[in-house]
Amino acid sequence: xxxxxxxxxxxxxxxxxxxxxxxxxxxxxxxxxxxxxxxxxxxxxxxxxxxxxxxxxxxxxxxxxxxxxxxxxxxxxxxxxxxxxxxxxxxxxxxxxxxxxxxxxxxxxxxxxxxxxxxxxxxxxxxxxxxxxxxxxxxxxxxxxxxxxxxxxxxxxxxxxxxxxxxxxxxxxxxxxxxxxxxxxxxxxxxxxxxxxxxxxxxxxxxxxxxxxxxxxxxxxxxxxxxxxxxxxxxxxxxxxxxxxxxxxxxxxxxxxxxxxxxxxxxxxxxxxxxxxxxxxx
Ligand code: PDD
Numbered sequence: 001x002x003x004x005x006x007x008x009x010x011x012x013x014x015x016x017x018x019x020x021x022x023x024x025x026x027x028x029x030x031x032x033x034x035x036x037x038x039x040x041x042x043x044x045x046x047x048x049x050x051x052x053x054x055x056x057x058x059x060x061x062x063x064x065x066x067x068x069x070x071x072x073x074x075x076x077x078x079x080x081x082x083x084x085x086x087x088x089x090x091x092x093x094x095x096x097x098x099x100x101x102x103x104x105x106x107x108x109x110x111x112x113x114x115x116x117x118x119x120x121x122x123x124x125x126x127x128x129x130x131x132x133x134x135x136x137x138x139x140x141x142x143x144x145x146x147x148x149x150x151x152x153x154x155x156x157x158x159x160x161x162x163x164x165x166x167x168x169x170x171x172x173x174x175x176x177x178x179x180x181x182x183x184x185x186x187x188x189x190x191x192x193x194x195x196x197x198x199x200x201x202x203x204x205x206x207x208x209x210x211x212x213x214x215x216x217x218x219x220x221x222x223x224x225x226x227x228x229x230x231x232x233x234x235x236x237x238x239x240x241x242x243x244x245x246x247x248x249x250x251x252x253x254x255x256x257x258x259x260x261x262x263x264x265x266x267x268x269x270x271x272x273x274x275x276x277x278x279x280x281x282x
Contacts, residue, residue: 003077004112005070010077013112019093022108023100028148030090031055036241037075037083037113039280043241045071047204052087055144060100061091062107074111083115084242088147121244125269128249128261129165131238133227134158136169136176136199143198152179166238168230168251171199175225181238182206184245185225186264188234195222205239205272212271218264235262245269 002013023029033052035042042048049067056063071085092105138151155167156179167179175183175194182203184193191213196202213220230236234257236248245268247261 002112002114003074004110005074006110007108008070016110018108018110021095022090022093023105024088024090024108024147026096027098028146028150029059029061029100030088030147031059031061031145032086032088032147033145034241035071035085035087036276037080037085038276040075040081041280042071042075042085043276043279044204044208047207048087048241051145051202051204052089055146056089056107058141058144059091059146061089062105064089064107064109067109067111070109070111074113078113078115080113080115082119083113085111085113087111120242121246121269124165124246125244125266126261128247128265130163131166131168131178131236131248131251132159132162132164133170133230133252134167134179136171138169141198142176142200143196143202145201155179166248168236168238168248170227173227175227175230176200177203178238178240181240181243181246183225184209184235184237184239184264184268185229185233186235186262187229187232189219191218191220191264192223192225192229193220194225203239204241205244208272208275209239209245209268212268212275231256233257235264237262237265237268239268239272244272 004013004016006016033048035048088110090108092107094103134155159167169176177183177200194200230251231254236256237245239245247265249259
């Protein structure tokens with residue numbers, strides 16, 4: 001049984017009943033976070049909670065009291081050693097109305113956690129994976145981690161139908177991000193990732209790696225990346241809480257570099273795993 005916390009009530013996830021008038025059901029009016037748990041500890045929890053607070057603010061959803069204790073309690077109740085915590089906060093529930101002007105809504109907060117029985121990124125990290133490119137068909141506020149993921153689901157499904165794993169999104173001939181990841185490229189020793197804007201999610205692993213590379217005196221640029229730069233790169237890799245860092249060895253059927261996992265992608269993953277290990281000891 002998976003224990004969930006719904007508005008601080010502990011309940012089995014299977015038995016949880018969400019009100020049909022919850023605005024997430026009709027409008028996707030909710031924000032979320034996915035936090036990776038390593039050795040029982042939620043990794044980079046502060047970055048996730050900051051981003052959650054920012055998503056709430058940008059959506060004008062009422063802020064909620066600090067969730068840290070509830071998150072730790074849920075990890076412990078579900079006895080998660082390796083796994084993930086999912087947090088979703090909706091604007092609240094009231095009969096269907098597009099505008100929420102002057103409605104007195106109270107956010108509904110869901111937290112649950114699930115274990116990983118095998119490492120979700122290990123195999124792909126060693127072999128690398130494939131991607132397609134796809135027009136970025138999402139809205140203009142991709143910096144908000146909202147549950148409106150329909151476009152992301154559509155393009156990731158297209159990638160999988162084409163035998164790839166991820167869709168790298170292109171807006172105005174420039175790379176934004178993956179359907180559920182951020183993107184880095186490496187060319188002649190220079191590491192690049194798209195600059196933060198309302199068109200990408202400020203990924204926790206993206207920020208961790210930008211800091212890591214800077215600290216270790218790599219040249220890392222937060223800048224624009226043209227679609228053509230993807231194909232010409234020595235390395236391309238994607239990052240996320242669950243995928244860590246995975247090399248993309250071919251895009252749209254074109255090999256990237258030698259078509260093999262490159263050293264910077266490996267270093268990126270190593271850096272994440274070492275930091276997670278270190279955080280678990282603290
Ligand atoms: N998604 N961009 C998008 C669109 C994402 O959905 C994600 C993560 C990221 C990477 O963010 P982070 O490094 O903080 O995980 C970037 C999560 C894992 C998900 O939706 O399941």
